[in-house]
Amino acid sequence: MITSTSNQRVKELLQLQKKSKARNQAGVFLAEGTRMVMEAPQKRVRKVYVSESYMKKHEKELEEKGFVPEILSDTVFDYVSDTKTPQGILAVIRQMDYTLEEILKQKSPHILVLDNLQDPGNAGTIFRTAEAAGVTGILMSRDCVDIYNPKTIRSTMGAIYRMPFLYLDDVMAGIETVKEHGVRVYAAHLDGKNAYDQEDYQKGTAFLIGNEGNGLRKEVAECADAWVRIPMSGQVESLNAAVAATVLMFEVSRQRRVQ
Amino acid sequence: MITSTSNQRVKELLQLQKKSKARNQAGVFLAEGTRMVMEAPQKRVRKVYVSESYMKKHEKELEEKGFVPEILSDTVFDYVSDTKTPQGILAVIRQMDYTLEEILKQKSPHILVLDNLQDPGNAGTIFRTAEAAGVTGILMSRDCVDIYNPKTIRSTMGAIYRMPFLYLDDVMAGIETVKEHGVRVYAAHLDGKNAYDQEDYQKGTAFLIGNEGNGLRKEVAECADAWVRIPMSGQVESLNAAVAATVLMFEVSRQRRVQ
Known part of the structure; x- marks a missing residue:
């Protein structure tokens, strides 16, 4: 479990939240909340992050969906979340590429x-x-x-x-x-x-x-x-x-x- | 000109910006920006406030419209404004009363x-x-x-x-x-x-x-x-x-x- 906001992954997530350039360079975007993560086309999902509390409550659903999430302490999750009342789950998703x-x-x-x-x-x-x-x-x-x-x-x-x-x-x-x-x-x-x-x-x-x-x-x-x-x-x-x-x-x- | 944020009128304006109760008790609301103030039905306008800079630029228009605005220093105007880039004019307007x-x-x-x-x-x-x-x-x-x-x-x-x-x-x-x-x-x-x-x-x-x-x-x-x-x-x-x-x-x- 990641418990520090100075963790490298946490820093990267924050960049992806805030910077269009960081998203485009990595070719990804972030989707937050149960519905947005669960509805995502599965093969585009690169990585799922959850808060400790979310993991406790939803371990089964996550497993059924085949997700192996990285766990963040609740404080760290709140820190990387873009919402006022974070649901406790977000995913890094590969950007779309229509022609x-x-x-x-x-x-x-x-x-x-x-x-x-x-x-x-x-x-x-x-x-x-x-x-x-x-x-x-x-x-x-x-x-x-x-x-x-x-x-x-x-x-x-x-x-x-x-x-x-x-x-x-x-x-x-x-x-x-x-x-x-x-x-x-x-x-x-x-x-x-x-x-x-x-x-x-x-x-x-x-x-x-x-x-x-x-x-x-x-x-x-x-x-x-x-x-x-x-x-x-x-x-x-x-x-x-x-x-x-x-x-x-x-x-x-x-x-x-x-x- | 009002130059202090602890002025009683300034405090009242801030209450009217922030509190529904204060607006309803006084039976008024605030409208900000040139267009919103100028379009207001004139007989509903109770009081107009402008920043010092706004007054300098628009004294004539205000006079033509028959407004005798209270002037706030630019700093005080920014303090009572609800917008990020205040235009420098707001009005206290009597609430509507349709049946x-x-x-x-x-x-x-x-x-x-x-x-x-x-x-x-x-x-x-x-x-x-x-x-x-x-x-x-x-x-x-x-x-x-x-x-x-x-x-x-x-x-x-x-x-x-x-x-x-x-x-x-x-x-x-x-x-x-x-x-x-x-x-x-x-x-x-x-x-x-x-x-x-x-x-x-x-x-x-x-x-x-x-x-x-x-x-x-x-x-x-x-x-x-x-x-x-x-x-x-x-x-x-x-x-x-x-x-x-x-x-x-x-x-x-x-x-x-x-x-």
Whole structure:
């Protein structure tokens, strides 16, 4: 059992919690909590850490799952945990490695392209909602929030394991590739001509979603085949990015559903 | 100019930032930032506070608006501010005082009933989104998050000033009153028979939205005329409360919109 916060492994875990660079160099991320660890694709799980108390209570489940966890004293676990009330279990998981080709080869793709999205909670909520709405893949500009940051991972509620996604070094080139695959690309934009529900989303569809404060970059919005707007009442100037994405994704889901 | 953090007014402001009880006893709340102060209904503004630097830069605008602000040294302003990078202006504003009758007397009401919603950010996002979706009023059970807390106020993006709302001591009695006014009440529920988009929302409509983790309380869900479900793909078990509310509100908006 590790009982000291100056242990080398503990230091490494802390780096993986806090530093995007450390995660990317090691090609891993951390998932915390029973559900997030148990739902993880087993072959991606590199290492499981538990607190002493967690081990006492859950030894059997861990064994059944084939996990041989490293045990940390409760104090040390609290020290490496990213949450206020740690559940006592976390895992080091190998990062996902989808390709654009995989994401595009599906039938009737339903894609989100996130451009410079910054809020970790928003990103996580978008992943979770996207899974529910039947989205087939999420593309992100390189300057989006790090999806592997602990807060985002938590707020995906497990969708991180199931939703294909990819960071694009060149988002505009990526959008061109999406279009070349016959997917129609819509920008969610205040100046859209048609309301979002006036379009037909039966065939391959992608939506461009912009930054929380500034919306879509002009040059990115101009890559779209069409702009659509979400009609708004009152004096509201814009919607939260996750909310706007929700409205669009669930309209696709609604149109594609066999009633 | 107030230059000491032990000044009585400064102490009062800090209480109003931090304590729901202090806000309710005084019948006021705080709004921070240029936009939130300038958008406030002028007759509700009790007092405006600015930092010394803000005053220097914006003396004219404040005068034009008829505000006679109390000036705090920059250090003292930072001390009372709830934000990491204070803009330098905040106002003490009289709490809203809508009645259920006012909210129900509108034509074709479109109402949200929030039951035990706990997350300040969720509540604020729901207010902002509700205004955009044409919601006519929001009812909240007494045990919901305090809508007047600074984080919620900020995330409403001004909708707090425009969206009629009311806390209900007895949420079930409140729902009965809503029904007596001819409004059809739907519970968003995983066990709903119909998908949410199979209902007709042209007439008075209310949605019951539950707690983030536990959903609707059974006894509250049972007050509904009908349960509707939001069809979900993948392994998602539930949606974020603000996301679920968004899907429902924008379906009403979509159905009621003249294309």
